[in-house]
Amino acid sequence: MARLNDDAQWIVLMGFMVSFSLIFLGIVINQSTVVGQTTAEGVLEFPKNDILNVRSAVLQSSGIAIPADFDNVKKDISLIAMSRKNAVVSFGVTDAPPGSPYTKIIDIHFNNGVTVYNETTNY
Amino acid sequence: MVNYEGQLYTIEGVAAGLIMLMTAFIVVGTTSVYTPGDTHITDMQLEQMGSDALHMMNTPNTSAASAESALQSMIKNNEKDRFRETFLSFCNTTAGGTTDTLQYSTDVYYRDTLTNSVNRYHFAESRNLTGGEHAVRVTEWVNINGAGVPPPLDNRIQAVLVEVLVWRD
Numbered sequence: 001m002a003r004l005n006d007d008a009q010w011i012v013l014m015g016f017m018v019s020f021s022l023i024f025l026g027i028v029i030n031q032s033t034v035v036g037q038t039t040a041e042g043v044l045e046f047p048k049n050d051i052l053n054v055r056s057a058v059l060q061s062s063g064i065a066i067p068a069d070f071d072n073v074k075k076d077i078s079l080i081a082m083s084r085k086n087a088v089v090s091f092g093v094t095d096a097p098p099g100s101p102y103t104k105i106i107d108i109h110f111n112n113g114v115t116v117y118n119e120t121t122n123y
Numbered sequence: 124m125v126n127y128e129g130q131l132y133t134i135e136g137v138a139a140g141l142i143m144l145m146t147a148f149i150v151v152g153t154t155s156v157y158t159p160g161d162t163h164i165t166d167m168q169l170e171q172m173g174s175d176a177l178h179m180m181n182t183p184n185t186s187a188a189s190a191e192s193a194l195q196s197m198i199k200n201n202e203k204d205r206f207r208e209t210f211l212s213f214c215n216t217t218a219g220g221t222t223d224t225l226q227y228s229t230d231v232y233y234r235d236t237l238t239n240s241v242n243r244y245h246f247a248e249s250r251n252l253t254g255g256e257h258a259v260r261v262t263e264w265v266n267i268n269g270a271g272v273p274p275p276l277d278n279r280i281q282a283v284l285v286e287v288l289v290w291r292d
Contacts, residue, residue, distance in 0.1 A: 012135060019142050026149040033153070040163040049174045049261070056181075057264035057282055069280040076234045076282040077264065083241040084232055084262070084284055 047087070051110055051117050054081065054089055058108050062093045062123060087112035096122065165291075166259050169225075173261035173289040176213035180206075181263050191268065198231060198265055198283065201273045203247040211249060214289070224292040226250045228258075232284040236277050244275050246285070250292070258290035 057077060064070045074091065081089040091108045102122035110117040180197075183190035191199075197206045206229065215223040228248035235242050252258075263285045272278050 006131075009131070012131065016138060019138075023142065023145050023149070026146070026153070030149050030152050036164055040167040043167050044163060044170065049170075053174075053178075053262065053264050056178075057266060060266045061282060064280060066280075072236070072279060073266065073282045075239075079234050079239070080232050080241055080282070080284045084286065 045114070047085075047110075047112055047115055050085055050087065050112070051115075054087075054091075054110055055108060055119070058091045058106060059121075059123065062104055062106050085112065166257075169289055169291065170259045170261055172214060173225075173227075173259065173287060174263070176210055177261055177263040177285065177287060179213060180209055181265060189268075192265075194263065194265055194285065195267060198246070198285065199267055199269075199272055206247045207249055210287070226256075226290055226292050228252050228288045230286045231276075232286060233276050233281065236279070242275065252288065256288075256290040258288040260286060260288055262286045 054077065061070065061073045061077075064073060070093070077091070078089055081087045088111045089109065091106065094105050096102045096105050100122070104123045105120065106123050107120045108118070177194065180194040181192045183192045183195075193205075193209060196202070197209075210227060211225070214225040214227070217223055226249045228250070229246040230243050231246045232241055232243045234240070264282055265285050266280075266282050267276070268280055270278055272281075276283065
């Protein structure tokens with residue numbers, strides 16, 4: 001067996017440190033794929049487009065003048081959202097109080113079991 | 124009798140072994156970047172683009188109260204060819220000049236007043252669905268104003284849900 005040589009311990013130590021920092025970098029790269037997946041899953045899960053869509057449909061239909069027509073549209077949106085989106089959607093339009101700079105107050109409620117969205121807006 | 128020589132070499136050997144094992148582990152873990160579970164990432168992009176395209180089509184050109192969006196008049200007048208042209212050009216135009224290969228199939232969901240149930244009719248498609256596509260579903264609410272709505276829709280002011288399946292060929 002070779003005689004123990006105490007020289008060059010610094011070099012060996014530096015070698016260890018470089019190796020471990022390489023491993024650390026490797027772990028960082030390894031985790032980056034998981035981050036991409038969970039982010040994409042989170043984005044798909046959150047019903048951003050559903051809420052935006054319902055909101056713009058409600059704002060559009062708030063201009064309907066005849067109450068019977070508006071009730072029809074309300075029923076349409078509630079029933080179709082329940083059947084196709086698994087979401088409870090309800091909304092209402094009331095006239096703004098006298099003196100308000102707006103003409104209507106619109107409240108929108110959206111609940112798909114995971115995400116709840118409520119809004120009251122002046123229009 | 125215990126020999127104390129060579130301890131540094133032993134430690135180095137053990138450390139080198141550990142380093143090699145961990146390197147192999149990380150390399151194996153990193154190369155399988157795209158597993159079937161990761162299709163979420165492309166699905167997300169496809170879904171965002173499809174709903175952006177639909178939303179563009181459902182935006183009127185002017186802010187007048189009576190202004191109709193392109194999508195509204197397409198549904199109201201049953202203009203399948205116009206839908207096809209507009210949607211495909213929104214989805215498939217790329218910056219490089221070459222066109223993408225997205226395909227779609229559209230259904231319209233509406234409420235039947237008599238039975239108070241949700242029904243559907245097929246509106247348009249760029250290619251028949253075979254069932255093998257990996258499609259994402261994008262939707263858009265469309266308010267239909269005024270009379271003269273084609274059957275099977277009820278002839279009244281109503282909101283319908285346009286559902287588009289989008290997939291890359």
